[in-house]
Structures are given as C-alpha cells and as structure tokens.
Amino acid sequence: MRKRGIRYKSVCKGITPANLKGFFVGWPKKPSPAALLKILKKSSYVFLAVDAKSKNIIGLISPVSDKTLSAYIPLLEVLPEYRGKGIGKELIRRMLGRLKKYYMIDLLCDPGLRKFYESAGMKPSLGMRVRNYKRQAGC
Numbered sequence: 514m515r516k517r518g519i520r521y522k523s524v525c526k527g528i529t530p531a532n533l534k535g536f537f538v539g540w541p542k543k544p545s546p547a548a549l550l551k552i553l554k555k556s557s558y559v560f561l562a563v564d565a566k567s568k569n570i571i572g573l574i575s576p577v578s579d580k581t582l583s584a585y586i587p588l589l590e591v592l593p594e595y596r597g598k599g600i601g602k603e604l605i606r607r608m609l610g611r612l613k614k615y616y617m618i619d620l621l622c623d624p625g626l627r628k629f630y631e632s633a634g635m636k637p638s639l640g641m642r643v644r645n646y647k648r649q650a651g652c
C-alpha cells in the first residue's frame with residue numbers, strides 16, 4: 514500500500530460499520546463494528562486512517578478527555594496488513610498535536626511498545642488498571 518493511498522480524517526461522518534471491519538485483533542471478545550462506530554462517535558476526539566480506494570478505515574486512535582486538563586488514549590490500532598508503513602506513527606503524531614493544550618496525556622501499553630511511544634515524544638510512567646473481561650465486547 515503506497516502512502517498516497519491513505520487519507521486521514523478527524524470525524525466519523527459517513528462511516529458505517531461495514532467500513533470498520535477487522536479491528537481488535539487478538540481480543541477474545543471483540544466489540545462488533547457497530548460497537549466500534551459507537552465508541553468512535555462517543556470519543557472526545559478521533560483520527561482515522563482511510564484506504565482511499567476502498568474507503569475502509571484501516572487505522573484509528575480515539576482519546577477521551579475532560580476537555581480541560583487531561584486526555585487518555587484507550588485505543589490505537591492499525592489493521593495488520595497495513596502495519597509497518599508509518600500509519601500508527603502518523604496517527605499518534607496527529608493526535609498528540611491535537612491534544613497538546615492539555616496538561617496530562619496518558620495511555621497504557623505493553624513493554625514492547627515503549628520505544629514506539631517514546632519516538633512520538635512520550636515518556637514511560639507507572640500505570641494501574643481494572644479489566645472487566647465480561648464486558649470486553651462492550652456489551
């Protein structure tokens with residue numbers, strides 16, 4: 514996939530569940546494409562990478578924020594066949610630019626992703642979490 518075949522957008526307008534297939538790779542219980550569309554619409558901000566030819570969403574990042582002091586980034590994913598082409602890096606770059614007015618921008622990640630986020634200008638920190646696996650699909 515050539516880079517010029519990818520477009521970026523910051524609104525969900527015109528997107529249907531059919532454009533949102535294939536996300537949550539490796540999750541035992543995945544939110545459906547319809548649930549993902551709901552998640553994106555209810556997020557405080559969104560950046561989407563779109564395959565210009567198919568119009569399908571192939572990468573996404575979706576922070577939630579109090580719109581005053583802080584933002585948290587629960588989801589960043591690029592579909593497997595589009596990975597390693599700079600799309601993830603571009604999504605986090607655009608999103609950190611959008612969120613730069615906030616004091617706190619946080620996310621949790623596995624240790625293997627530390628360098629990826631450090632290269633975007635983020636710093637490691639200690640995080641804590643709760644996971645309700647019965648609710649993993651969002652319903």
Ligand SMILES: CC(C)(COP(=O)(O)OP(=O)(O)OC[C@H]1O[C@@H](n2cnc3c(N)ncnc32)[C@H](O)[C@@H]1OP(=O)(O)O)[C@@H](O)C(=O)NCCC(=O)NCCS
Pocket residue numbers: 588589590591592595596597598599600601602603620621622623625626628629
């Ligand atoms: C993490 C993810 C979004 C990266 O997207 P991507 O489009 O493949 O990343 P890029 O092509 O922009 O890679 C940018 C750099 O990060 C590195 N990188 C990408 N994915 C990585 C990973 N999983 N682990 C370690 N390094 C990674 C690349 O090697 C590249 O390094 P370079 O600039 O030195 O060449 C993608 O692998 C993904 O969707 N993973 C599954 C979901 C996930 O883990 N999301 C993060 C939740 S915290």
